[in-house]
Amino acid sequence: MIDTSFQVFSERLRERLQQPLPGEEAHRKMASSARTRLGIKPNERTRRSAVLLCFYPYQQSIYLPLILRPQYDGVHAGQMAFPGGRVERFDENLTRTALREAQEEVGIRVSDVQVLGLLTELFIPPSNFYVQPVVGVLPYRPDFYPDPREVEDIVEVELDTLLDETIVGDSKIDVRGITVDAPFYQIQGHRVWGATAMMISELLMVLGG
Template sequence: MIDTSFHTFTEHLRQRLQKPLPGESAHKKMASASRLRLNVKPNERTRRSAVLICFYPYQNSIFLPLILRPQYDGVHAGQMAFPGGRMERFDENLTRTALREAQEEVGIRVTDVKILGLLTELFIPPSNFYVQPVVGMLPYRPDFYPDPREVEAVVEVDLETLLDETIVGDSQIDVRGVLVDAPFYQIQGQRVWGATAMMISELLMVLAS
């Protein structure tokens, strides 16, 4: 049973993130069939990126924001994700990348974010990115100011929803005209799948340990 008082929760998570992570075993639970079958590896053109998984207290619960990407001519169009993006030359590290991108995409005041730790880096073959999930917390519910070029909507997800095993499904998902067999989390009418679902899987496994 996870203690949902915010301080206790974040302190437990911070301590747990200092220990060995489940990594690939957690990722495989929510990986698409094509990813498991093809087993594509990073190469010399792979770029680094980072996302921010940021918890905050609200209405006697614990929340984190996901974003819905707008429709555009790209591999991640219309998908659910964590705020984040590619590492720039001026970013001193990937934690800075995650914070900067979260500020740019949804307006989070990054000077107020406390970093709790890191999850396992994850390779995303369609975009050839190696993404570092950075876990943090805010002591308050932020005001969101989504950048309309990169964010169609901010979806606030409470911890109880993520812990509900009935939100897990498996289906064929249409990706730019190609049907992909993939497990997903059904959250507020949206299917969260792919790399984001794999990160959530590891996060949940960490919280349960």
């Protein structure tokens, strides 16, 4: 049985996701200077992808998982992210992409996920992707089965942690030899920045609305 407070949270979040989204206003708060300095715009090679922001109740609180990408030869190596990935030709839509990728990467049973709505699609210049954040809920804490090729670690983040303004910081990060200013969220020893931080920023504005 779902905790009543989690049911209330889920219904309110669903309602807010149907209202106008803060989009760019929220994204700007956590955007690194690399977005303008790299000067990359969407083009004919831009691909589509989707990620899943999945809340669940646990120990009288509400959580959602982030993943730590392993080190590899790629632009997002070693970064914190939401489970997700690129669209495949057999995906009916971007929501299906987010669910499929979450199941493949962390083992979430997608048949139990209730999709509440979408956040604003976001362009990621370094990888030349448009990413669609999909918001959903599970009625229980899932058993995670991370794919070691895609996931080095899973970080379960309490909603109260995200709501704590003291976790917001700013630092200089090297991006392909360019030093950029990057706002971040400090979460369990990890700095969450870039597109993931921008999605969190919009999510928090939606929740605060």
